[in-house]
Amino acid sequence: MAAASQEQRYRTLIELGIALSAERNHNRLMEKILLGAKSMTNADGGTLYLVTEKKDALKFEIMLNDTLDVAMGGTTGKPIPFPPLRLHDDQGVPNHKNVSSYCALSGATVNIADAYDVDKFDFSGTKAFDAKTGYRSKSFLTVPLKNYENEVIGVLQLINARDAKNTVIAFGPDITPLIEALTSQAAVALDNQRLIEAQKHLFKSFIQVIAGAIDAKSPYTGGHCNRVPALTAMLAKAACDQTEGPFADFDLTEDEWYELEVAAGLHDCGKVTTPEYIVDKATKLETIYNRIHEVRMRFEVMKRDAVIDYLQAVIADEKPEAELKAEMEARLAQLDEDFGFVAECNVGGEFMAPERIERLKQVAEMTWVRTIDDHLGLSIDEMRRRKPDEPKPPVVEKVLADHEWHIIPHEATIDWSRYDEEGFTMKPCANKYNQGEIYNLSIGRGTLTAEDRFKINEHITQTILMLKALPFPKNLTRVAEWAGGHHEQMNGRGYPKGLMREQMSDPARMMAVADIFEALTAADRPYKKPKTLSESLKIMSFMVKDAHIDPDLWVLFLTSGVWKDYAEQYLKPEQIDDVDISKYLPKAAE
Numbered sequence: 001m002a003a004a005s006q007e008q009r010y011r012t013l014i015e016l017g018i019a020l021s022a023e024r025n026h027n028r029l030m031e032k033i034l035l036g037a038k039s040m041t042n043a044d045g046g047t048l049y050l051v052t053e054k055k056d057a058l059k060f061e062i063m064l065n066d067t068l069d070v071a072m073g074g075t076t077g078k079p080i081p082f083p084p085l086r087l088h089d090d091q092g093v094p095n096h097k098n099v100s101s102y103c104a105l106s107g108a109t110v111n112i113a114d115a116y117d118v119d120k121f122d123f124s125g126t127k128a129f130d131a132k133t134g135y136r137s138k139s140f141l142t143v144p145l146k147n148y149e150n151e152v153i154g155v156l157q158l159i160n161a162r163d164a165k166n167t168v169i170a171f172g173p174d175i176t177p178l179i180e181a182l183t184s185q186a187a188v189a190l191d192n193q194r195l196i197e198a199q200k201h202l203f204k205s206f207i208q209v210i211a212g213a214i215d216a217k218s219p220y221t222g223g224h225c226n227r228v229p230a231l232t233a234m235l236a237k238a239a240c241d242q243t244e245g246p247f248a249d250f251d252l253t254e255d256e257w258y259e260l261e262v263a264a265g266l267h268d269c270g271k272v273t274t275p276e277y278i279v280d281k282a283t284k285l286e287t288i289y290n291r292i293h294e295v296r297m298r299f300e301v302m303k304r305d306a307v308i309d310y311l312q313a314v315i316a317d318e319k320p321e322a323e324l325k326a327e328m329e330a331r332l333a334q335l336d337e338d339f340g341f342v343a344e345c346n347v348g349g350e351f352m353a354p355e356r357i358e359r360l361k362q363v364a365e366m367t368w369v370r371t372i373d374d375h376l377g378l379s380i381d382e383m384r385r386r387k388p389d390e391p392k393p394p395v396v397e398k399v400l401a402d403h404e405w406h407i408i409p410h411e412a413t414i415d416w417s418r419y420d421e422e423g424f425t426m427k428p429c430a431n432k433y434n435q436g437e438i439y440n441l442s443i444g445r446g447t448l449t450a451e452d453r454f455k456i457n458e459h460i461t462q463t464i465l466m467l468k469a470l471p472f473p474k475n476l477t478r479v480a481e482w483a484g485g486h487h488e489q490m491n492g493r494g495y496p497k498g499l500m501r502e503q504m505s506d507p508a509r510m511m512a513v514a515d516i517f518e519a520l521t522a523a524d525r526p527y528k529k530p531k532t533l534s535e536s537l538k539i540m541s542f543m544v545k546d547a548h549i550d551p552d553l554w555v556l557f558l559t560s561g562v563w564k565d566y567a568e569q570y571l572k573p574e575q576i577d578d579v580d581i582s583k584y585l586p587k588a589a590e
Contacts, residue, residue: 016182025254026193030062031074033186037158038064040182041141041175044160044168045070049085049100050190051153057084058104058155065159068135097122100155103142107152109180112140113170136160141171143179145187153190156183200258207265214271218279223524228486229264231514231566235553236260236507238560246552250506255475260507263482267511270462278455283346284440284447292346295437298399299339302368306331338363342400348447357442364400364438402436422468424461425498429454460487461496478505486511491547501550509550513557516540516549523572532577533567541584551586558585 016036034048045065049058060082062074072078087101088094095101099110099121115123115137126137139161145154158179160168171179211225236257239247252260271279277288285291310328314321345352345360371394375386385405410432419427429451434440440449448456464484472479485508488494490501501509520539523530531539537558543549557563558581567576 016185026197027062027074029186029189029193033156033182033189034062034064034074037156037179037182038066040178041158041161041171042163043141043158043171044068044162046156046158047100048073049104049155049157051104052084056088057086058100059084061154065135067160068133099123099140099142100157103144103155103157104152107144107146107150109144109176110140110142111171111176112142114138115140136168138168139170141176141179143176143183145183145190147187147191153187153194156186203262204265207262210269210272211265214268217271218276224518224522225265225268227518227522227570228267228511228514229261230570231518231562232260232264232507232511234562234566235510235514235557235560238556238562239506239510239553241560242556245556247506247556259476259478260482262476263479263507264511264514266463266467266479267483267486267515268459268463269466269483270459270464273462274456274459278448278452281447281452282348284348284443285346285437286447287435290346291435291437292343295342295400296339298368299335302366302399303332303335305368306335338366342441345441348443348445350445352442352444360400360438360441364398366399367396368399370395370397400437400441402434402438406434406436406439407431408433408435418465419461422461422464422497424496426454426457426461426495428458457487457495460484464496478507481505482507482511485509486515488512489548490550494548501547506553509553513540513549513553516543517557517563517566521567521571521575523575530572530575532575533563533571534577534579537563537579537581537584544584555585 016032030048034046037043038046044067045063047063048061050061051057052059060073060080063070063072063080065071072080085098085101086095087105094105096105099112102108102121103110110121112118112121115121115126123137129135130137137159139159141158141161143156143158144152145156147153156179158171161171161175163169208226215223215225236252239250240252242248242250277286280286283290283292285295306328310324313319313324318324341359342363345356373393375383375390378386382405385408387404408431410428416428431451433451433455434449443449464480467480467483470479482505484496485499485504488497488499488504488508489512490509492498492500517536517540520531520536521533540549540554544551544554563579
């Protein structure tokens with residue numbers, strides 16, 4: 001290869017400067033730096049080192065030698081077999097015998113015309129290499145890479161410059177400043193890239209911290225915020241691999257993959273605003289504690305009152321003692337039965353029949369006597385909901401009641417107009433919570449009131465609002481949309497916006513599939529047994545028929561084997577049973 005002219009070198013330097021500032025891939029950047037320097041000097045090869053994070057060694061990043069046909073590191077895929085080059089020995093003495101370490105420590109360029117004629121540096125390793133390969137290492141140019149703080153972050157070493165006749169020559173004084181200029185540009189590019197990667201790493205770590213905090217907040221969602229991103233990525237990869245069908249043109253750039261990773265990692269970040277006792281509400285009367293204990297104590301008081309009434313009647317000789325005792329025992333048995341019924345109502349079921357609600361209201365009419373002021377020991381917030389003119393004890397009260405102070409209003413500071421601005425179709429209830437005892441015990445299915453359900457569903461609106469409040473760069477502008485659609489349905493009956501299928505992006509629909517499958521198969525939720533693969537896929541097949549899940553993604557999910565790959569990594573062995581996916585595929589997809 002003919003030696004480059006000075007004009008060509010300047011042109012190469014300018015082009016490399018532009019290319020280096022645009023390159024974002026670390027390995028390609030390394031390769032461009034070394035290849036550019038080789039081209040400018042017409043060198044046989046060279047090595048690019050980077051200072052390690054601990055700043056105690058030089059790590060080999062890429063090695064090239066055209067004459068020996070050696071290429072390692074960078075984008076070559078061949079690992080470099082040499083250990084990092086230490087900058088100090090065990091006693092802390094600087095390693096000035098090696099030319100590369102000397103360059104890194106001193107920050108000075110070293111130009112050697114012939115390594116065999118130099119005593120200052122130890123080239124015994126180079127000479128041994130030459131003896132083994134038959135190569136002759138002669139001229140060396142070793143240049144430090146200094147960032148904007150004048151800190152050495154790497155070393156570029158070139159070997160054996162050649163003239164137009166392909167004869168090995170020394171690196172001339174005319175080329176050294178150009179290589180130093182190149183390494184200066186390279187150092188800035190590397191430093192910028194490191195800063196960007198550090199910011200990405202920090203943000204990813206922040207996402208993991210948020211996800212971990214959400215999952216740690218409740219055992220009901222443990223691991224959810226880590227598994228959904230993994231499953232979403234699997235499904236997106238399967239879509240990218242398609243060469244025909246509805247996803248033949250689907251692809252994600254490097255930036256879009258990062259955007260998807262961020263969106264999936266933060267898809268439930270709004271759950272930080274959901275109270276634990278709502279997420280974990282296992283019984284109807286549960287708030288921060290299960291209020292069935294209060295109700296039980298009232299029944300205990302009524303039972304003791306029945307015994308006291310019996311004893312007082314015996315003393316007064318109102319009736320024969322046997323008759324009085326029979327009445328007392330019947331009363332105690334009825335109270336036990338009534339409380340048993342209330343306790344049974346407290347455990348959420350599939351259906352609360354109207355006749356059971358009617359009986360609950362009849363039980364609620366029973367009374368007991370409270371003799372202690374129930375304003376004592378209350379918090380400021382509770383006192384705000386109580387009236388100062390409430391009757392003082394002793395007070396006859398119903399055993400179950402819906403009091404005014406059971407109603408907890410929304411905070412006055414909430415701006416509900418944001419719901420309209422964002423297009424949220426889910427609207428808040430009149431009050432934040434209703435802790436009325438009869439109201440909660442009358443819940444038709446499950447344990448959640450309409451107010452509780454809204455508070456849980458509100459996590460998705462909070463997710464969207466939180467993500468939209470972040471000043472995302474241009475390459476992350478769709479994070480809120482992708483993360484905020486995993487509870488939407490294809491028929492427009494989902495939330496928070498009631499979107500139709502065509503209004504949703506592919507990544508948002510993928511996350512919806514991932515969220516559902518993870519929820520069905522999750523084994524760390526104490527309120528339910530984890531479902532098997534066959535059970536989960538059967539349920540999802542009905543969701544497809546009900547236009548809940550995207551049908552094309554469903555076919556991809558099945559035919560790509562994503563469900564199986566995920567199961568092998570995240571499900572318990574007893575959950576993985578035999579599945580015939582042909583039962584769930586459209587005839588054309590089988």
